[in-house]
Amino acid sequence: MAEDNTPAAPPARKGKLKLILLLLLVIILAVGLSVVGTMWFMGGGLPGFSDDGTSAEEEVASVFEPSVYLDIEKALVTTIQAQGGRQRYAQVHLSLEANSEQALAAAELHRPLIRSQLVSLLGNSDFMELQTPQGRAALAENMLQTVNQVLEEEGEAPLKRVLFRNFVVQ
Incomplete structure (x- = not known):
């Protein structure tokens, strides 16, 4: 087989x-x-x-556009009235936030006018309110409205936010 x-x-x-x-x-x-x-x-x-x-x-x-920032180099310094007529000291370092370089260039151009308006606004603030986070947030919003009002009067684009880099009241 x-x-x-x-x-x-x-x-x-x-x-x-x-x-x-x-x-x-x-x-x-x-x-x-x-x-x-x-x-x-x-x-x-x-x-x-x-x-x-x-x-x-x-x-x-x-849709996304990154923000651009401008630091206000010199601090805003002024005195504010506290209860009882006592003078208090306020010092604020700011940065401005915008959507475009052109808006920041306009803010830089009109910086003396903006600075003057912001110092006046800070000087008219209430000391006790500035000691709270809500008071500081309200101040930032009022500062933004003031800056945008100045820029609008000059025919420029508005800013996005006012940021506090340092905030001292005493």
């Missing part, structure tokens, strides 16, 4: 490995589709895309 010289059948391992990889791929695909489907039906849309089909990165890049 003749011997069969045909090679032995490949081990069953290769078949099982292919089956495991295929099953793993199907599971990953199913999980991914379920997440995207859930987001779609919950109203979030597809991740990374807005309703008009543009990507979120493109949308943010077209």
